[in-house]
Amino acid sequence: MRPWLVIILVSGCFGLTGCFERIVEPVDVFGNVKQGALYSSASKMIDDWYAVEAIDTQTFAINEPKSSQYNTSYLIVGDARAIVFDAGSGERLPGSRSMREVAEQYTDKPITLILSHFHYDHIYDAATFDGITLIDRPEIRTSIKNGVFTIDPWESLDSEWRSLKVAAIIADGNVMDLGGRKLDVLNLPGHTTESMVLFDRARNQVFAGDFIYRHLGGIIAFAPGSDLVAYKASSKRLLQLTNPDTLFFGAHGIPRFGRDWLTLLDSELDKIIRGEAEYRYVTHYLAPVIPWRVYQNGELYIYTTPLVDPPLLWSKWMLLVLGTVSVLACSFLHLIAHWSFATIGKKVGR
Ligand SMILES: [Zn+2]
Structure with a gap:
């Protein structure tokens, strides 16, 4: 194909997406917080890049206020060992500390890494940890060779292949004992198939990754592996496990939110699954050249594509x-x- 024809086709596609509404801009994805600002006075800058909130004496939110998607990772500490949940947005300043180095400032216990899922904006410092604990899924098992798990660019939406040492594989529903602190490990597909959510029943805290978060413009179900039917089943399961007092901590936007947000997500997913949702086609700031299908109820947006449902096509x-x-x-x-x-x-x- 001639170069001029490619240029015409590409600019035609760009021009076409210009006809679609852009309902969320990067500046208004954080709710009341601006990029670079702290979401709460409880969160304190510890250097030029990270801000940390001690949720309690053994639970820390490690926020990256200057990251474009306002990422938060978590350090969850027990008496014997600790978990770091997510490994950074990949936007940290050159020379700044890794997620592991920051976590080590708050605990002297051995740290295991768990990734909420494999998207590029959650895995940046993953290789700096001694090993990763993965959810037990067939496709994950087949990607482990000689104790090394490789995340491919299709999964991470990145250009790099990432090889990570495997510390353990844990089955969905199993309990991880950190010593005096237990975490239910849940595999909740929807955003991606491997999505992991951690639930500390005793403290009534859920660490949700990208399965559910507030702000940031909406829930994304247009990634490879996104599945709306699975999303609905997962949200129902999480609702059944939790109670009205459960506190949720997401990976983007203002980290802390209540269970009412999950209740809303669940009921809206229900409408989608029953074919009662009315869609608009809009562009999304993360992938601005493609018109995405969005379903909106108040502040909740769910972005999908017609290919997601049925998921077989996607x-x-x-x-x-x-x-x-x-x-x-x-x-x-x-x-x-x-x-x-x-x-x-x-x-x-x-
Ligand atoms: Zn994601």
Whole structure:
């Protein structure tokens, strides 16, 4: 295909998305907080990049206020060992400390890393930890070779392959004992298949990753592996496990929120699954050149694509097929145009 044709097609796509509404801008995704500002007076800057809130004496929110998606990772400490839940946005300043180094400032217990999921904005410092504890899923087991698990660019939405040493594999529903502190480990697919949520029943705290968060413009169910039917089943499960006093801690936006937000997500997912949701097509600031399908109720936005439901279609193979068909169609149109111009040229020249 000629370069000029590619340029025309690409600019055509960009132009087309310009026709779609852009309902969330980066500046208004954090609720009342501005990028770079602290979400609460309880959170304190500890250097030029990180701010830390001691939720209690053994639980710390490690926030990156200057990151574009206002990320928060968590340090969850027991009497024998500690968990770091997520490994940084990947936007930290050159020379700033890694997530592991920050966590070690608050505990002398051995630290295990758990990733809420494998997206690029949660895994940056993962390789600095001694090992990662993974959820037991068949596709994860097959990606472990000689004790090393590799996250591929399709999973991380990044350009790099990342190899991480595996410390352990834990099954969905199992309990992790940190010594005097227990965490229920849940595999809650929806945002991605491997999404993990940790629940400290005794303290009534849920660490939710990207399964659910407030602000940041909405819940994302348009990533590879997103599945709305699974999302609904997972939200129902989490609702059943928790109670009205449970405190939730998300990975983006203002970290802390109540269970009412989960109740709302659950009921809205229910409408989507029953085919009662009304959609609009809008662009999203994270992927601005594509029109996404959004369902909105008040402050809650759920972004999807028609490919997500049924989830079978939303696979790399389907995208490959769609890509190939599009390229073939464009080449075919180009051939027809070329042939028509040549025929007209001949007639004019006669
Ligand atoms: Zn994510």
